Amino acid sequence: MNANVATSRQALKVLIVEDTKTITNLLQVYLMGWGLEFFDAPNGVVGLSKARELKPDLIISDVQMPEMDGFSLCAAVRADSQLHATPFMMLTSLKDEASRQKGNLVGASAFLNKPVSVDDLRSKVRVMLNLPATNR
Structure with a gap:
């Protein structure tokens, strides 16, 4: 669907x-x-529940969180028949290659390190949501 129509x-x-x-x-x-509508959750357990309720167009998740981390959340999203195709961006302060590989293995669409580069974040979100390049 064209983002302008949406x-x-x-x-x-x-x-x-x-x-x-x-x-x-x-x-x-x-x-x-x-023109995005934002929702938030403090951890993966609440995030998964909200994702199932909201059917978001994009999920941006921290990796290290209490109760359910971002890796487990991403795996649960990918296993859910109604959410499996949702773009999923992981943000983390973990700098090791093993964490990045684990993110790829569970199905992350993008993996950005904290502190997040504003330009990288906007660029990846623009692509994931199919927003025109004329948006910031």
Whole structure:
């Protein structure tokens, strides 16, 4: 579906699963101006429940969280027949190659290191949501 058509009907939904509210707020600021509707969850358990309820267009998740980490959340999303094709971006302060490989193995669409580069974040979100390049 063309993103312009989608935004004229309803905003594209982005679920941010992050245990640090400051980072959640910062991500929303970075992605403002694209007509996105944001939802948040403090951990993977709540995130999975919200994802099943909302059917978001994109999930952005921290890796290291209490109760259910981002790897487990991504694997659960990929195993869910209604969510399996949802773009899933992982954010982490883990810098090792094994973590990146684990993210790929569970089906992450993108893997960005913290602190997040605003340009990298916007570029990847634009591609994942099929937004025109004229958006910031």
